[in-house]
Amino acid sequence: MSSKSSMAVWAAPQRCARRAGAWFSLAALSLFVGHAAASPAQVGAIVPESWPDKARGEDIRDGMQLALKTWPGQTPTLVVKDSACDAKKAAAAAKELVASKVDVVVGGFCVLGTVPKQIRDAGIPFVSANAERFTMNAEGIIQLGDVPLNLADTIAAKLRSETGLRVTSSTACWIDFEAKMPDGYDAVLCPMLHVNGTRWDDIAPAFSAAYRKPFSVAAARGYAAMQVALASIKQPKPGVKMVKADQKEVDTVLGKVRIGEERATPDDAMLLSFAPKLPRMSPAQKAKLDEVLKSKACGCAQSGACGAPTAWSPMPFVIADGKTCGAKGLVNRR
Structure with missing residues (x-):
């Protein structure tokens, strides 16, 4: 298959x-x-x-x-x-x-x-x-x-709308916790396992x-x-x-x-991974993608390098960098 x-x-x-x-x-x-x-x-x-x-x-x-x-x-x-x-x-x-x-x-x-x-x-x-x-x-x-229910879909839709990229949040990773880029997409949003x-x-x-x-x-x-x-x-x-x-x-x-209480959603509840090669983008789309990359870069919150707060800042996901975030797939050891 x-x-x-x-x-x-x-x-x-x-x-x-x-x-x-x-x-x-x-x-x-x-x-x-x-x-x-x-x-x-x-x-x-x-x-x-x-x-x-x-x-x-x-x-x-x-x-x-x-x-x-x-x-x-x-x-x-x-x-x-x-x-x-x-x-x-x-x-x-x-x-x-x-x-x-x-x-x-x-x-x-x-x-x-x-x-x-x-x-x-x-x-x-x-x-x-x-x-x-x-x-x-x-x-x-x-x-x-x-x-939280439907949050991944909401974020993926916003990414699609503002960057023009084909972003999905509905793949097998939500079941098997394995980060795989599906065919036909530029980015995938998956849950992290802590x-x-x-x-x-x-x-x-x-x-x-x-x-x-x-x-x-x-x-x-x-x-x-x-x-x-x-x-x-x-x-x-x-x-x-x-x-x-x-x-x-x-x-x-x-x-x-x-038990019996809502808990705060971790800042790294999800991992956003990009395909190795992205399609051509308009200047406005590139600017928006750059904003996302700076706001949600791996470890930027801890280092203080996230830059000025944006609409993306409070969203509970980080961007895979292959080194720290996503180095072990969707598993984050603490």
Whole structure:
């Protein structure tokens, strides 16, 4: 499959995921889900196992399994359903998990669709691993994503309008966190994944030993989502300190995840990458591109070299320079 056709195929489910609509959030994560002492909790997971990348789906599952194995409480049962990155299949999977009476559901790795509403209506906590954050209001969800809903599209549209460049924010990078320039475009806007480097280095050897493969971004996403899901389960072993009911955040391999509160969007929530060769531009378009480059240059905020504030200054993206920003793709170790 060509890169262009691949991009188009990926973009469809991603846009479905990113158009699911604004809904609720977990204003206060249900940190104490009731369980019978002798019965282990059940964690439901909706994972794109069969398509578009079986290996990536397997890594997500393995990451979740490792988090379960290292959980100090009574080990919950993991119930995995395949979404195949399809909204209808994800909805069917959610229906099955609700019928199974799971205690918490993890999903959104590829597609959301109606899943959040289904899980909310069933009164079950939902952990979204989607790259985008939806509007927070009532109870029901914790989100790992950093980018507010539709913000990437808004920025890409402004870039297209003012520079004349073909800029896209609807590629596979919003699902697999791999920065690739799609055919037919001059620039691509992708989400950044902020990794706790110390925790990553602690977890990676155990993952490699258990599964005989490297600890990947997909595995880290599964691990982090499960860390948050486990925070909703009251299943401690004797002597294990309980999670506090007023806990405000969960410290994961992908950084701190806030519970029940909006968090500030990182200045580098997204990475803007340009093609090696850009098309001819008018003087006005060149001037606007120069303004963008100066305002959002990698590290300019820290060095004070961003110049006078512009309309671009508060936008949460940086420009890939191949050295610092984007040197490790869409992964930013902290």
